[in-house]
Amino acid sequence: MPGPYRKHFIPLESDPEVFTRLLHKLGISPDLRFQEIYAIDEPDQLPHPALALVFIFPAPAAYEVQKAKEDSGSSEYAGGDDQDVMWFKQTIHNACGFYALLHSVCNGPAKAYIQPGTLLGRLMDTCRSLGTEDRIRVLEDSKELETIYAEAAREGGTPVPGAEEEVDSHYICFVKSTGNSHLYELDGDRKGPVDKGFVEADDVLAEESLNVVKQYMQDAGLGHGLMALVSDSAR
Template sequence: MSVKRYRKHFIPLESNPDVFTDLIHKLGASPTLGFRDVLTLDEPELLPRPALALILIFPTLEAYESQKEKEEALYEECAGSAREEEVVWFEQTINNACGLYAILHAVCNGDARNFIHTGSFLATLLETCLTPRERALALESSGELESAYATAAKQGDSAVPANAEDEVDFHFVCFAKSSKNSHMYELDGDRKGPVDKGALLGSNDDIFTEGVLGIVREYIQREGGESSNFSLMALVRA
């Protein structure tokens, strides 16, 4: 398995909904959007709603790497433009920033796009960077993003790593709806592109359909069924 080389390194974000919410507001998302912990998959009345996207945090164990390698062999690298894409996908080119890429996937797809302020960092990114390569370069070179991210990474309860190049054992992926169709996509900047999970959402559904929840459960089962090693956040609209 090839090892990805990065030109830039960030301190990893704590998987904390307050930290994630603060960062999306700094980047231009409306205060009406925010992240909430998902504490159960089996009690519908306790799910935070209306949810626009999910971010799953999980250990990068051998089962995940093996599954990813099999799936990667089935499709080509993403190279389309925003005019053709069903979803906006960001290639991860900044080390240890998978939390950032999950946040970007959550707020830049589906109905969440309607809650991005005109003229903000996020709005400019979507309007001017029409290919994955353009988006990757824009994220790497943005001082505004780096400053906002550095502030967010120092928040939370976890100790900040001394070295941004140290590898971490957890990974973040996003599940979000296309703004062009009813399909749900797995969005992971460490893959070749977005993974279409099928038409699991109706036009008026939030993300918590049984089909989407089933995919989350599959992740947990694949890694041995230890749900305590996983956490889940939902991007919700107030």
């Protein structure tokens, strides 16, 4: 993915077990986990409630052109603790999986599962009131984050590409704001959060959210994947 990258990570495999292990190492309660979603046509068969969704899809050049066009009329996200959602600009190459994971746990009900004193707990305490550029520096300067991430990125079942290699897939996150009850697309490669409209239920696998995700799946074509962040009590 193109962008003003100042650091490079090994790409994270789109495996819910890899994501879950990284989640727990960063400091989220063991009560949360990622679960693969194979089909969304039967809502009763999905895990409810879902706290966040991570969407993985091929990102050809045409996608980058379309994204730039959509963002051309948008203002840059300013950061601070008065925003409807917490968003991080991606400046670490090949780390879109990590940013999707971070966005999924720093927003909505998942925030309550961040354990105090852990790396993620400290990052949240530090970044909550910061502007975009200062949040960037916090993530880039954390050696502890880099070490934990590198360990998780090497635990997948496929060959590990180099940190500076270009990969074709991209990760984004969908969360519901606890402030205004709107669904947001969170992609660190954009100018900021993208508001996708009001969602009544406290579940990002609710009907309104599923309609949004279905459109993304249709646009992405073959090769996409979907993971839900759920608690052990999800049915």
